[in-house]
Amino acid sequence: MSSTGLTIFDGAVLRSIDLNLPELDHGVTGSQLLELSESKVSESLSGLSLPPHIKEAAISRVSAGGDDVSFRRTELNREQATEKFGVFVSAVADALTDTPVVVSILDGSTLKLILEDEDDFAMLAEHLFTDLDEKDKGKLPKSQLRKALSLMGVDMGVPPLSDFPILDDIIKKHNADGDEELGQAQFAELLQPILQEISDVLHEKPITIVQNVEIFNGSRIRKVLADEKTLKCLVEKTVLEDSNGKDNQGRADLIKTLIMKNGKELGLPPVSSENESVALLYETIQSQLNKRDKEPSDASTEEEFMDALKDVLTKFAAMLESTPVYSTTNL
Template identity: 65%
Template sequence: MSTGGLTIFDGAELRSVDRTPPELGGCVIGARLLELAESKVSESLSGLSLPPHLKEAAISRVSAGDDVTFLRTELDPEQASEKLGEYVSVIADALRDDPIVASILDGSTLRLFLEDEDDFAMLAENLFTDLDVDDNGKLKKSEIRNALAHMGVEMGVPPFSEFPVLDDIIKKHGAEGDDELGQAQFAQLLQPILQEIADALHGKPIVVVQNIKIFNGSRLRKLLADERQLKDLAEKIIPEKPDEKDGRAETEIIQAFLEKSGTDLGLPPLSSDNEQVTLLYESVLPREKNEEKGVPTSREDGFLSTLNEILRKFAEQLETNPVDCRVSP
């Protein structure tokens, strides 16, 4: 699913994947099957390299927790197909609960700048102005590297760490050293570099994962479907002694817990700089609770019922209107 220049991998891409191992021709050992499974999943996700925790979860399921033995185990075609299906299902389920947000860089964004002379001139001028911190009308050739970093993924330039060919392109065009360039010279040097980056990405697009989390209520729905887990959570939240309530109502106690630990349950972190999150919390847990103030907190079943209702409201809201939050790397 794509939105606003970003692609959201939520597992839907894997639901229709052919789970038949390719060209086995007979038995295959577990290690080879895992290579095939990872390749098939990555291909279905536009070349995305799976995060280690997803691969580990899939391997653990497929190997039943004994990956050392599984790597040496011979599997017939039927067994291999079954294990491949398990691997894909684990990844799909994990992405449904915790989608990955990424940018697919294929050179198209850069080509838009390059195909319009006015757009490119404005881009080059803005970059030059931003980098000319001394305001002397000159930049060193080596500042081209900073210009590319300044453009970043939003403008179609991948990070140096994920696209090493950037260094080769810079060297090829002599964009190094302390020689100084005026604005026009800077633009003349930048243009062929961006063109070569665009061509390289067109031939081999890369996927850059963004530090954005999507909260869609999936984890909350799993919690609500597990009565034992939900009851354990209620026991964790509810005060053990009557005098610990301090006259607080049930919703106040639950709200205090969710504002502190809600992300562990699949709730977006309550942040003053994210209006959508603030509105979500206020719609489910209004700040104005005067009519509840001082109402004794009921025990066990009553508290569990209140918690269930609040979490269900959050899950319904997030399912209808998922929330995305930028997180620290």
């Protein structure tokens, strides 16, 4: 699924991948199978290179947690290789379900839209020129075009040089790397064909950029709810910390404290997020907890407290499942 220009790989697309490998008309080594498996999975994920931790988890499952080196040397017949390929795909799908990867697929379409609208392009060029002309000279050296592309960034369809090395060739091809100074109109005139060529190249061969965005969709909360031991440990830790404080908290207050202090472990988006939907999420839960405070109840037993906590977390999970929250990470 996609949102605001982002594509989320959560493993769903891999659940229906064709496990038939016509390439395996004869036996292969474990090393060859892993290479083929990674290529096939990447192809199904729009060319996404598997993050190291996901790749390692898949290899570990394929080799049954044994010696990776030994598995790579193992000779596999067609049936064995097909089975192991299925294990690899399943492992990647499971990892993406637990921790979805958020990406931008740059195919030139965003740049095409900008270039097709003269007013949009003129406004973009003007803003870039103004931002770069810090001394208000009304002139910029050609070399600043490189920085202009960097300022546009992935959000506007321009990939970073590290992922798109041909960008350097495009800049040099249009003689946009010198010290000659340009006025605003000249700047826009040179920027336009550069963006057009970037768009054309991406249209022919789109690239996938992993975004430093974390998705909160309730899946981790449900995993915690299913793990009674982990949940009890969090409760005991919170109760212990509370007992060392000045005041003993009621059930609703203790739940609030637990959620605020252990949000990450519970799979909740950070309270400090500037995302409006996050603030609304916490306000809704806060309102429900305040309502609980006014209702007469016997909060004396651990079982009753756990039931109340699970109820709150279940509601959190349901809200996030219907409206996932995206938060920038520091990865």
